Amino acid sequence: MKGEPAERLDPRAIKVWRITGLLNLLPLLVGAGVAGWALMRYGDYSLFVAVLPMLAVLVLGGMIVGVAPGLRWRRWRYEIRPDEIDLQRGILWIERTLVPLARIQHVDTRQGPLQRRFGLSTVVFYTAAGPNQIPELSTPIAAEVRDRIAELTGEQDEL
Amino acid sequence: MSSERHLHPVAMLIGAVSTLRRWIGGLVLPGIVLLMSQGFSLRTVVLFLLAVIVVAMLAALWGFLSWRATTYVVTGNSFRLNRGVFQKSERTIPLDHVQSVDTVQGVIQRAFGVYEVRIETAGGGASEPDASLSALDRAAAQSLRREIEGSQRERVEDSEGRKVLRRLSTGDLLIAGATSGQIGVAFSLLAVGSQFFDNFLSDDFVRRLIETLAPNWLMLLLIFVPVGLLLAWFLAIAGTVLAYTDFTLSREGDFLYIKRGLLERREATIPLSRIQAIRVTEGLLRQPFGLAAVRVESAGYGEDAGVSTMLFPLLPHDEVQEFLAAATPEFAVNPALQKLPRRALRRYVFRAVVGYLILALVAAVAWFVVFGSVLGLLAFILVPPSALYGWLSYRDSGWAFEEDRLVVRYRSLGRKTAIAPRRRLQSREVARSPFQRRVRLATFVAEVASGSGGSGLRVTDLDAGAAETLAGNLGPHGASA
Numbered sequence: 288m289k290g291e292p293a294e295r296l297d298p299r300a301i302k303v304w305r306i307t308g309l310l311n312l313l314p315l316l317v318g319a320g321v322a323g324w325a326l327m328r329y330g331d332y333s334l335f336v337a338v339l340p341m342l343a344v345l346v347l348g349g350m351i352v353g354v355a356p357g358l359r360w361r362r363w364r365y366e367i368r369p370d371e372i373d374l375q376r377g378i379l380w381i382e383r384t385l386v387p388l389a390r391i392q393h394v395d396t397r398q399g400p401l402q403r404r405f406g407l408s409t410v411v412f413y414t415a416a417g418p419n420q421i422p423e424l425s426t427p428i429a430a431e432v433r434d435r436i437a438e439l440t441g442e443q444d445e446l
Numbered sequence: 447m448s449s450e451r452h453l454h455p456v457a458m459l460i461g462a463v464s465t466l467r468r469w470i471g472g473l474v475l476p477g478i479v480l481l482m483s484q485g486f487s488l489r490t491v492v493l494f495l496l497a498v499i500v501v502a503m504l505a506a507l508w509g510f511l512s513w514r515a516t517t518y519v520v521t522g523n524s525f526r527l528n529r530g531v532f533q534k535s536e537r538t539i540p541l542d543h544v545q546s547v548d549t550v551q552g553v554i555q556r557a558f559g560v561y562e563v564r565i566e567t568a569g570g571g572a573s574e575p576d577a578s579l580s581a582l583d584r585a586a587a588q589s590l591r592r593e594i595e596g597s598q599r600e601r602v603e604d605s606e607g608r609k610v611l612r613r614l615s616t617g618d619l620l621i622a623g624a625t626s627g628q629i630g631v632a633f634s635l636l637a638v639g640s641q642f643f644d645n646f647l648s649d650d651f652v653r654r655l656i657e658t659l660a661p662n663w664l665m666l667l668l669i670f671v672p673v674g675l676l677l678a679w680f681l682a683i684a685g686t687v688l689a690y691t692d693f694t695l696s697r698e699g700d701f702l703y704i705k706r707g708l709l710e711r712r713e714a715t716i717p718l719s720r721i722q723a724i725r726v727t728e729g730l731l732r733q734p735f736g737l738a739a740v741r742v743e744s745a746g747y748g749e750d751a752g753v754s755t756m757l758f759p760l761l762p763h764d765e766v767q768e769f770l771a772a773a774t775p776e777f778a779v780n781p782a783l784q785k786l787p788r789r790a791l792r793r794y795v796f797r798a799v800v801g802y803l804i805l806a807l808v809a810a811v812a813w814f815v816v817f818g819s820v821l822g823l824l825a826f827i828l829v830p831p832s833a834l835y836g837w838l839s840y841r842d843s844g845w846a847f848e849e850d851r852l853v854v855r856y857r858s859l860g861r862k863t864a865i866a867p868r869r870r871l872q873s874r875e876v877a878r879s880p881f882q883r884r885v886r887l888a889t890f891v892a893e894v895a896s897g898s899g900g901s902g903l904r905v906t907d908l909d910a911g912a913a914e915t916l917a918g919n920l921g922p923h924g925a926s927a
Contacts, residue, residue: 289918370922379880383914386873387922415895416872443922 292366292373299405300363300423304356306401312348319344365421367435370443372412374419389443390414394436396429412436450517450528456558457516457581462502462509463554469501518579520593525565527577537577539565546715547591553709555580561587565594608703611772612758614693622739622760623686624679625731627860635681690759697773704757716755720744722894723866723903724777725754726766730860738763742774743894743901754901770865777865779851783844789885790907791840798836802828845890845905847919852892854903864903866894874917878910888913892920 319340326337358378366373372391374384394412402408408429410421424432477494511531518527525544527537549561561584565577582590614622691708702716723743732738740757761769770778806825813822839857846853852871855863872893882888888910891902905913 377877380877381883382875382877383917384873384875385917385921387871389922390872414872414893416893416901419873 289373292364292375294365294367296360296363296365296421296423297407297425297428298360299407299425301356301360303401303405303407303423304359305352308351308356309348312344312351315344316341316348363422367432367439369439372419372436374421384419386412386414386419387443388436388439391436391440394433394440396426396433398426410436450519451586452517453513453579454558454560454581454583454586455513456554456560457579458506458509458513459558460509460552460554460580461512462505465505465508466502469505516579518577518590520590525577525594527579539577541594544594546717547594548715549587549591549713551707551711556709556711559584563587563590608696608698610694610696612695612761612769614690614759618760619687619690619693620683621737622690623683625729625735625737625760626682626686627729627731628682628685631682635678686759690756693759695758695773702757702773704755714755716742716744716757718774718776721774721777722870723864723901724757724770724774726763726863726865728763728861732760733861736763737761738766740766740769776867777851779849779853779865781846781848781853783846783853783855784908784912785844786840786905786907787887787909790843790887791837793881793885793887793907794840794843795833795836798832798839799829802832843905843907845908845916847916852903852920854892854905856904856906866892866903868920870894871920874920876910876913876917882907882910886910890916 322340323337326332326340327334355378359376362376362378362381364375370388372386372388374382374386376382392413392415394410396408396410398408402423406426407423408426410424410429410432411418412420421429421432477497508531512529515531515534516527516529518525520526520541523541525539525541527539529535529537544565546566548564548566550564551561555562558581560581563579563582565579579590688708690706693706694704696703696705700718702718704712704714704716706712721742721744725741725743726738727741728738737760739759740761741754742757743754757773758769767778767780806829809825810820810822813825814820835857842855842857842861844855847868850868851865852868853863853865855861872895875891875893876888877891878888886909887907890905890908890913892904893902895901908916
């Protein structure tokens with residue numbers, strides 16, 4: 288296996304991940320608030336105990352919103368080689384995936400509402416064993432990557 | 447050749463029976479209520495019989511109507527099936543989408559010497575439904591098969607006739623049942639069954655029965671557990687006999703044919719070109735006797751078989767290579783495996799033990815708190831066997847890449863060997879956890895296509911460098927690089 292894949296995701300990915308992290312955290316935040324309120328109202332605990340759930344959620348939130356997106360972006364790399372797609376990802380568990388272009392059946396780009404605001408897109412390519420994706424590329428680059436994969440896939444000699 | 451054909455008239459009977467089966471659920475409850483409320487007076491019995499007759503006649507009529515409405519035809523490049531009494535439906539399957547034409551003989555079909563023909567389509571799964579013709583006589587089934595398969599040209603030229611590769615003898619069948627390791631499944635079935643039984647008999651009766659049979663719980667345990675196990679074992683054997691009686695594997699050109707079953711004879715076709723991987727399993731009860739089973743993983747084959755199909759349920763492990771060379775030559779390799787590095791052993795044992803350790807600890811503490819005795823420490827008895835299992839898993843694990851095929855061996859209860867040619871691999875992945883990184887180990891996974899989604903050939907905790915080299919070598923130009 289060669290060295291790390293060359294290309295990185297778009298830096299705006301970090302912002303998108305922060306926002307999605309925050310949105311995912313909201314129910315937990317509300318839950319912690321309710322739990323704290325219940326502790327004070329029905330459990331007769333002091334304020335210091337009651338803020339503990341909220342504190343825990345905030346620490347978790349700091350990790351998810353503050354720390355993880357940067358680490359994730361720094362790890363995420365991809366490269367479209369003439370015969371293979373090379374992906375590297377994962378914060379603690381580092382995964383490296385190699386997909387031969389000859390196995391790829393079709394390629395999509397997709398864009399969620401949040402991604403649209405930031406001008407980002409995700410490239411998804413399918414083999415007979417399931418999908419793989421390269422998330423958060425700037426939309427023109429995503430289109431380029433998609434077309435390149437499709438073109439290279441067509442060129443492969445079946446082996 | 448392009449005339450619409452009907453099914454064999456037995457289809458009426460089959461349709462009627464299956465309709466009855468569907469209705470009976472709705473009939474049972476009112477019937478019982480009727481009998482209960484009125485007692486077994488002559489009037490209710492007559493009324494009940496009358497209802498049964500009316501329902502049977504309706505079902506028969508329905509069977510006739512649906513038989514009349516069902517026609518099939520092969521025209522040009524497609525197979526068409528018309529069905530439906532009130533709501534007409536017409537299904538067209540392009541012939542080049544047909545994956546296989548299987549015949550199945552259920553009990554009714556066997557009695558009348560007809561066949562159910564199932565047409566399975568490729569790559570569709572749930573979205574592209576298959577067609578099933580419930581009764582065709584032998585000639586019609588064969589001619590339909592010829593018409594559909596004839597369109598796949600390579601078959602016609604390659605007609606040296608089917609060659610039987612291996613047949614399961616009655617002795618082997620029984621051994622396969624006895625060592626199938628399905629006891630667990632059968633046991634849970636029994637448990638469900640006994641619960642059902644409990645509901646039927648009154649609690650009082652059961653209690654008295656138990657009290658007379660076994661005065662204390664130890665006695666009860668000593669009687670019921672072995673009896674239960676024995677029953678489960680027989681159930682497992684019966685299940686195997688039902689499914690695998692007269693299991694015959696034959697090959698003609700690029701197609702494998704499997705025939706099996708006691709009451710319901712099943713015949714299945716597997717095109718060699720669709721086989722993605724082979725898994726040889728030496729079950730816990732079979733490995734000591736040098737026995738193994740062989741399964742194939744094929745892509746999008748039928749709706750259920752997408753995962754894996756039994757290729758042969760029992761054969762001596764020594765003969766597996768020879769067997770594969772005859773049946774699926776693409777997969778016949780037997781290289782010496784690369785073993786895992788010594789430093790992986792600790793991780794294997796840890797993974798096997800840690801769950802039990804936590805469980806045992808919790809059990810012991812809970813026991814101490816609740817009963818105040820240290821008897822809970824007995825839970826730790828499970829720890830040494832699981833450590834042994836971890837050691838075994840480590841010892842059995844290995845991999846090889848030779849003659850352009852990837853071979854992976856691992857243990858999940860039984861010892862399993864998976865074989866896949868490089869050109870069937872959909873992707874390769876090397877994953878490293880923080881703990882693995884510290885000791886330069888990695889997990890390697892190669893995905894093959896199988897049914898819905900993929901299925902992996904996995905090596906856990908091989909040397910990180912070796913994993914990267916392996917992933918590289920398995921690439922498109924791996925053989926030269």
